Amino acid sequence: MSARFDDELYEKILEYAKEKGMPKTRALRELTKEGVRKWRLTKALALYREGKVTLWKASRMAGVPLSRMVEIASSKKIPVHFSTEDLERDFKSVFSETF
Numbered sequence: 001m002s003a004r005f006d007d008e009l010y011e012k013i014l015e016y017a018k019e020k021g022m023p024k025t026r027a028l029r030e031l032t033k034e035g036v037r038k039w040r041l042t043k044a045l046a047l048y049r050e051g052k053v054t055l056w057k058a059s060r061m062a063g064v065p066l067s068r069m070v071e072i073a074s075s076k077k078i079p080v081h082f083s084t085e086d087l088e089r090d091f092k093s094v095f096s097e098t099f
Contacts, residue, residue, distance in 0.1 A: 013027055013028055014027075016030075016031060040061060040062050040063060043061065044058040044061040044062040045062075045072070045073065045076065047061070049078050054089060055070065055073065055080060056093070056094075058073075
């Protein structure tokens with residue numbers, strides 16, 4: 001895979017690599033991994049906010065524990081609602097995946 005960056009972004013990647021004392025390819029991998037992690041979290045929170053997924057499902061999409069997802073949602077002023085139906089659906093989902 002190859003990628004092209006504008007000069008400003010390339011300089012920031014080099015700055016990060018120098019600050020961390022690592023090769024630029026490793027720095028690029030780390031920055032990309034962090035960007036994907038943030039993208040997954042943002043997407044999961046948006047779907048939860050829109051009522052398209054439960055908080056449990058959002059936490060799984062984002063790859064974070066449910067307790068951490070509650071903290072993140074609360075910190076972003078996203079109301080945390082968890083109905084009986086959500087609990088039942090999540091319970092069935094968890095146990096159907098383990099068997």
